[in-house]
Amino acid sequence: MMAKSQGKKLSGARRFIRMLALLLICLCAFVAGAWWLAKQKAAHQGAQWKRTTLERLAGLSFTNEEIRREIDELKTGLNRGWTHDHVLLMTNGEYIIYASRHGRNSGFDHLFLGHGSDGRWLYSSYHFCNSMTMLNSDDDPGSITEFVKRYSAREFDGKSDECLQRTWDGTFSRMDRTNVNRDE
DSSP states (O other): OHHHHHHHHHHHHHHHHHHHHHHHHHHHHHHHHHHHHHHHHHHHHHHHHHHHHHHHHHTOOTTSHHHHHHHHHHHHTSSSSSBOSSEEEOTTSOEEEEEEEOHHHHSSOOEEEEEETTSOEEEEOOOOOGGGGGGGGSOOOSSHHHHHHHTTOEEEOSSSGGGGSOOOOSOOOHHHHHTOOOOO
């Protein structure tokens, strides 16, 4: 009789273990599905932001009153540093009209899009922080080429989804950014 009751206990324990394993598998599947859906949503948001931002940037140039005002403020020192709301000014006079999104707040990776005064379209996944605030503590880049090197930017056609690719792995230290050789 004792053997029968031990067999029933083992059978009940095995059933419990199987149910627990099944619940863990279901939980893992649910978490994986939720993660995948979140990544898909973030990719869609990134593509949508990119599309509207590139259209807006394509319409801006030095002839735009707001851009001209920002460049003038940067040149005259009215705005401390080398960054403004829409413009980054290099020490050689080149500038980049830009927009950026901070990944932690927007649901997708960090993304910088810019149109240089030299005609190049640039993108970067570098972590610039909200409103590019940390750039003013860095040395001003001497040129757009130096900016590209320092902040892991890449050139693209100004239209394609290529700009949604990662350019920065997060390993540069502050020292690495400020000690880039100037190419003036």
